[in-house]
Amino acid sequence: MAVAPLVLVAVLWVPAVGADAAGAGPAPPAVPTGTLRIAATGELGPLDTCCAEYTETSALLRLVSRQLVSFRPAAAGSAFSGPVGDLATVAVSPDGLTYTFTIRRGADWDAPTGPRQVTSTDAQRGIERLCNPVVPAPELGYWTGVIQGMAAFCRAFETLRLPPDPAGQVAAIAAFLATHRVTGISTPSARTVVFRLLHPSSTFLDVLALPMSSPVPVEALSALPGSLDEAQHLISDGPYTVASSIPGVGDTFVPNPAWQQRTDPIRHQYVATVSVTEAEDPAAVVQQLASGQADLGWGVTEAAAPVAGLRVLAPFSGAITYLVFNLRSRADHGALARVAVRRALQYCVDRRQLVQVSGGPGLDRPLDQVLPPTVSVGSRPLHPFPTPHGNGDPARCRSMLAAAGYPHGLTLTLLDDGDAPMPAQASALVAEMANGGVTLRLAEQPSWGAEVGVLESPAERSQWDVALATWYPDWPGNDAASYLGPLLCGRGPLAGPTNYGGYDDPVVDRAVSAAEAAASARQAAADWERADVQATERDPAWVPLLTQAVPQLVGADVVHARYLAAIAGVDPTDLWIEPSAAPPGAAGG
Secondary structure, three states, X not given: OEOOOOOOOOOXXXXXXXXXXXXXXXXXXXXXXXXXXXXXXXXXXXXXXXXOOEHHHHHHHHHHOOOOEEOOOEOOOOOOOOOEEOOEEEEXXXXXXXXXXXXXXXXXXXXXXXXXXXXXXXXXXXXXXXHOXXXXXXXXXXXXXXXXXXXXXXXXXXXXXXXXXXXXHHHHHHHHHHHOXXXXXXXXXXXXXXXXXXXXXXOHHHHHOOHHHOOOOHHHHHOOOXXXXXXXXXXXXXXXXXXXXXXXXXXXXXXXXXOOHHHOOOOXXXXXXXXXXXXXXXXXXXXXXXXXXXXXXXXXXXXXXXXXXXXXXOOEEEEEEEEEEOOOOOOOOOHHHXXXXXXXXXXXXXXXXXXXXXXXXXXXXXXXXXXXXOOOOOOOOOOOOOOHHHOXXXXXXHHHHHHOOOXXXXXXXXXXXXXXXXXXXXXXXXXXXXXXXEEEXXXXXXXXXXXXXXXXXXXXXXXXXEEEEEEOOOXXXXXXXXXXXXXXXXXXXXXXXXXXXXXXXXXXXXXXXXXXXXXXXXXXXXXXXHXXXXXXXXXXOXXXXXXXXXXXXXXXXXXXXXXXXXXXXXXXXXXXXXXXXXXXXXXXX
C-alpha cells in the first residue's frame, strides 16, 4: 500500500481520551454533533472501494463502506488484533476451505428509493468488480490466488473489449458482470454468501477486511469504476454518506439515515458533518490545527508539528523505507545481479544517520531485514549484516566489492523523489556509499507518484540501478504476505509491478506459497521467516533502511481519538468533537 513519508521533529504518543483510555471519561454524544474537519496535504484517490490503494482513501471509505469483516481501532499501546465480524458473522469449515458469511439483518444501503438490505449478491458483486478492466484493484493476487475460479474470471474480465465511449464502457462492464460468475462464490440466500477456497488460507479474513473487498450496490454499475460520477453518487452502507465530492478541493460527509448502530459493532455516528479539504500546504495544515480551525491533519511532511503542543498519535505500524536493487540493471556489467555485490552494499549504509535525517528516533528506527520484527507475525530479529552501532562499515563494503570483482567500486544511478524526507535520505546515501567506494548519481523525480510511475514501467528500467522506496502493509499484524507477496514474489498470483527490482527467487516464492496455504498465522510463521531470511541475507533483494511511525496530528477538540493501523491513522468513526476550554495552541489531552 502506498503511503507518503512523514517527518516531524518530536513525537508524543498521547492515549485516546475516553473511558477505555483512562477509566471514566467523557461520554459520547447521544446524537451526531459538531463537525470533524480534516485537512490533507495531498490529493485523495478515487472514492471507490474497487481501487482504494492509498491510506487516506481507506480512511474516507471507513465512513461510507463496510466489509464482511473489519478491523477495530486500538487504544494506545495495544497489540494489533485480527479482523472481527462487521456486516456479517462467519463460519469456517473444518478443512479451512469454505467460509460462510451471514449478513446482519437491517444493514442497509442508503439507496435512492429508500433503505435497502445489503445482500449476498452485493457482496459477490464487490469481489467480482475488483478485476474490472478500467481500474482493477491493486494486488489482485490476494483474491485470485485463493478463491476458486477467481483467476479465470479475472482473465476473462481483463480481456473484455471496451467501446471508446464511457457510456458504452459502463454498459459493457455491467453486461459482463450480469453473465459471468466466480465459481467459488455462491449466494444460497439473500443474506448468505459462501466462498470456496483453492487451499486453506492464513490471510483470507485479512484480505476480506480490506476496503476493496466491500460489497457494492447494483447502482454502482451505472458509472465507471473510480470515476467522479461514482464518487458523487456513491451509495453508502456506513454511518455517513457523501454530500459532495470535488476533486482537488475535498469531500463532505453527513450522517447516513439508513445506517443503524445496532447492526454495526465497529463504527459510530458521533459527529454531524465530516469535512475534508485536500491539497493543503503542510504549514497551513499545522497552523489550522494550532488555531483550532482543523481537527485532524493528514500528510504533514514538514518539521512543524510540535508548534503549540499539538497531539500526535504515532505508533510503529509497519511502514518501511528500503533501497531496492534493479536486478535487470546493466551498470558495471550487471553488477547488481551478483549476490556478492548486493551483500557488500548492505555494509555501505549508515542507518543511524538515515534515522536522523528522516525525523529522528521518535519516528524512525533502523531496519535491517524485510519484515519489521516489532509488528509482523512470522518475523524475528535477524541482524544479518551487523556493523558497529549500526553505523555501517564502509571499509568492509570496499573489501567485499573488491572480492566480488570490483576493486575500483561501482557507479550506480539512484532513483528518488522530491517529497520530504527522501531528498535528505538520498543525500545521506550518496555520502555513505561514497565512503564504501560506490558513486551514486541522482535521478530525482518530482513526487512519489512520479517515482512509482518510473519504478513500475518496463520501459523505464534502464533509467535506474537502485531506488529509494516506501511501503505500508495492506493490513496490520498478520501482514507478512503484504510485504513478501507484492514486493518480492517473482512468480505466482502475488507477483506484480510493485516488485520494482524484478526479484525472482524460487525459495522465496515457495515459502510465500506455503505460508499462504497454511490454515493459520501460527502455522504460516515458519515459512514467512524462511522467506525473510532468504530475501534479507542469502539472496538480498534490497537494503532495508528504516521502519517508520505514521503520525496523525490531532486537534484539541477531538475526544476519543484511537489509532486504526489498517488506515494508518485515527478512526474517523470512533471519535467526537467537544470544544476545548484551552486556548488555541494549548496542548490537548
